[in-house]
Amino acid sequence: MSHMWLESLITENAQQGFELAMKLSRMGVKYTQPSDEVRGKLRSSYEENADSLIASSQVVAINFQTVAAANNYWRS
Template sequence: MTQVPQRPLIPENSLLTRTPEDGRALAIMLARNSIHAMQGELETLKTGRPQYAHDPYGLIAASHVIAVEFATIAAANNYWRQQPPAS
C-alpha cells in the first residue's frame, strides 16, 4: 500500500492568519490533513472517494468539520483583531 505523505497537522505550528480568507483556506487544509492522518493508505482513500463524493450527508459532515476548524482559527485570531470591515 502507498502511504499518504504525512504533513504537519498545524503548518508552521500556528493558527494565526492574515485575513479571514486565509483562515478559511487553513481550515480546509487542516481538515484534509486530519483525514490523511487518520487514513494514511492512498488506495483506501481513493477507493472510498466515489462512495462519499456524491453522498449529501457525507458532504454536509465534511463541511461541518471545516466550519469547526474555521471557528477555532477565528478564535485564535481574535476574530481578526475585532477590526470593523473597511468600507
C-alpha cells in the same frame, strides 16, 4: 508525519483562515487513513453523497471556529 505542515494558526484574513480550516480538516482525514489508495477508493462514495458532504462541511466549520478564535476574529 515528519514534514512540518502547520507552522501557525495565524492568517492574514478570514478567507485564508477558512482555507487553513479546510487544510486541517483534510489532514485530519489523512492522519486517520494514511493510505492514498484507500482514500482514493473512498473519495468516489463521499463526493456524491449529500450527508457525507454536510458532515465534511461540519468538520471544516469546527476547525474554522478554532482558527477564527486564534486570530481574534480578524478584528484589528
